[in-house]
Amino acid sequence: MRQILVAGNWKMHKLIGEARQLASELTSRLTGLNASVTVVLCPPFTALAEVADAIAGTGVFLGAQNVHWEEKGAYTGEVSPSMIKDAGCEYVIIGHSERRQYFGEIDETVNRRVRAALHAKLKPIVCVGESERQRDQGQTEAVIIEQVRKGLVDLNAEGMGHVVIAYEPVWAIGTGKNATPQQAQEVHALIRGLISNTFGESIASSLLILYGGSVKPGNAGELLAQPDIDGALVGGASLEADSFEGIVRAGVAVVSE
Ligand code: PGA
Secondary structure (H helix, E strand, O other), X not given: OOOEEEEEEOOOOOOHHHHHHHHHHXXXXXXOOOOOEEEEEEOOHHHHXXXXXXXXXXOOXXXXXXXXXXXXXXXXXXXXXHHHHHOOOOEEEEOOHHXXXXXXXXXXXXXXXXXXXXXXXXXXXEEXXXXXXXXXXXXXXXXXXXXXXXXXXXXOHHHHOOOEEEEOOHXXXXXXXXXXXXXXHHHHHHHXXXXXXXXXXXXXXXXXXXXXXXXXXXXHHHHHOOOOOOEEEEOHHHOOHHHHHHHHHHHHHHHHO
């Protein structure tokens, strides 16, 4: 049976009270969901513990939006793997394009974070994606190959078995202009092929590859119906219960087919 994972990336939105309200609303709407659909909520750091409390025992998972690679020390402003685990996280988004664009994230630091997260038994959601210019210049494949390869350096098959990859074309994030199901499927198949070459067929076939970039209830079904699209990383549409529920339900419809 197909597995689908839908993660909500709340980015820098929601005060603690608002986060609790949205999490509680979602869990009450999404209880008793098909077990093949995993839902992960990724609020800002300040709301992690509150959301953990709101979703406790519901089967919905918690994720952070970043993590540092060191366990502790003089790293002002950073948050360690054991800190986010302590707050209730099982997942962590790493290498989001906004981190790459605005905060100097590079493939080497993505890799450090991924390895530290795995060491702490967290599941990293590793984001890759080309810019509009790179796509226009025909560099999509090369960019994705490089980001995937460098981001996953020195992982063994056991570690890779806990990694989730998110393909998020930068030009589709927050723009309302999603990749077509065919465009996304093409890149997802490329990623699965890369993982298969390095880690073997069985790790590659169980790998969850999420699509992100303007996913909405109206386009989620056709995206998730693609053979290599195993879920969605949702930004804007994860901030409202109606739209996020709609996307999760599109996932349920796909696995139930
Ligand atoms: P979007 O963001 O759904 O608002 O396009 C996706 C993301 O950045 O993860």
